[in-house]
Amino acid sequence: MGIFSRFKDIVNANINTLLDKAEDPEKMLRLMVQEMEDTLIELKSNCASMMAEGIRKEKKLEEVKKTLTRWENRAVLALEKGREDLAREALVEKRSVQSEIDSLKEQLKDNIKAVEESKTEMETLEAKLKETKEKLSILKEKKERAEMERKANDAMRGNVNAHFDAMEERIDRMTSWNDLNRKEKSTEDKFKEFEKDDEIERELAELKKRMEK
8 A cells, every 4th residue: 555545645745744753764755756756657647638638629629610610601501592491400500519619618628727737736746756856865865874984983993903903913923022032141141240240349349459548
């Protein structure tokens, strides 16, 4: 079942109110657009049929007018020939044709009015359809923008995590490298340090003696 049951439902519909109640606004708008487009096609088809009917009636009216003229001419001819009885019959036929002309004119008037009303309805519906499509476009843009922002945030978090992982790995490599390159002092080096300390102590003692003198 569609959203709208009549053309007036579409025209009078408050799109924002319908969207507020919708569980899926985008789906709701798509359905609205589809129904409006289908209704617009139907209106155009009906209008085209009415216009074609109007053209047929106009042609018929022209033909009947010619018939009216022909009966009038026959009435004149009958009088000229002294046949008043035939002239009277011709005028009766003319009156009948005149009634048909009057009827056709009334039908044409109704047809023109119906066509104008149909065109007005189409213009109204086209405006409503444009409004609905714009709302759908805006909603899609918001949705796409939110999706892009989400992906960007996910990518940013991924980059940050990757950056910290890289730093941690680099620190681990540096630590491992330092550990590998750290050498234990050899026995020779240790004794050299002792000897160096002894020399300093001797020099210090000699310096003190000189100062006491």
